[in-house]
Amino acid sequence: MEPLIGVIMGSSSDWETMKWTCDVLEELDIPFEKKVVSAHRTPDLMFEYAENARDRGLKVIIAGAGGAAHLPGMVAAKTTLPVIGVPVQSKALQGLDSLLSIVQMPGGIPVATVAIGKAGATNAGLLAAQIIGAFQSEIAERINNRRKSIEQQVLESSETL
Numbered sequence: 001m002e003p004l005i006g007v008i009m010g011s012s013s014d015w016e017t018m019k020w021t022c023d024v025l026e027e028l029d030i031p032f033e034k035k036v037v038s039a040h041r042t043p044d045l046m047f048e049y050a051e052n053a054r055d056r057g058l059k060v061i062i063a064g065a066g067g068a069a070h071l072p073g074m075v076a077a078k079t080t081l082p083v084i085g086v087p088v089q090s091k092a093l094q095g096l097d098s099l100l101s102i103v104q105m106p107g108g109i110p111v112a113t114v115a116i117g118k119a120g121a122t123n124a125g126l127l128a129a130q131i132i133g134a135f136q137s138e139i140a141e142r143i144n145n146r147r148k149s150i151e152q153q154v155l156e157s158s159e160t161l
């Protein structure tokens with residue numbers, strides 16, 4: 001199946017975080033692709049990726065980056081697809097630099113920013129799935145089932161206190 005979601009990251013060192021995004025997309029059986037693309041280190045590739053994403057059939061782009069995390073914003077500037085930004089936890093500033101770099105976009109070019117690290121990366125996958133699920137009810141159904149299972153786990157955890 002052709003990918004519906006593009007998961008990109010500034011460096012292979014971001015994989016530890018971005019694998020949580022890919023895990024949830026796999027779990028929901030949504031076709032996606034994953035690539036290292038950097039606004040800083042591979043600017044031409046980044047432009048090409050963002051410009052061609054819609055024509056290649058992608059519906060949502062999830063971009064994870066750390067530190068001076070310009071990738072999500074720059075990709076958003078070159079496509080009208082929805083872009084979800086994942087702030088990767090940096091060593092020096094624990095990801096606050098990543099978060100602020102991604103979230104503080106100027107008016108006109110939105111990036112939907114999730115929380116720093118694993119929870120944010122998981123939610124990025126879920127948010128992208130929900131965007132696709134707005135048009136494909138079977139995907140919305142899978143998300144609902146996942147939520148029911150989380151609910152069940154919480155209820156069981158309460159019983160075992």
Ligand SMILES: Nc1c(C(=O)O)ncn1[C@@H]1O[C@H](COP(=O)(O)O)[C@@H](O)[C@H]1O
Nearest residue numbers: 010011013038039040065066069070071
């Ligand atoms: N923030 C960006 C961009 C970008 O925004 O284009 N490209 C790489 N990086 C980030 O640099 C950090 C360190 O990368 P290395 O581990 O490769 O030195 C990574 O978190 C990456 O996302």
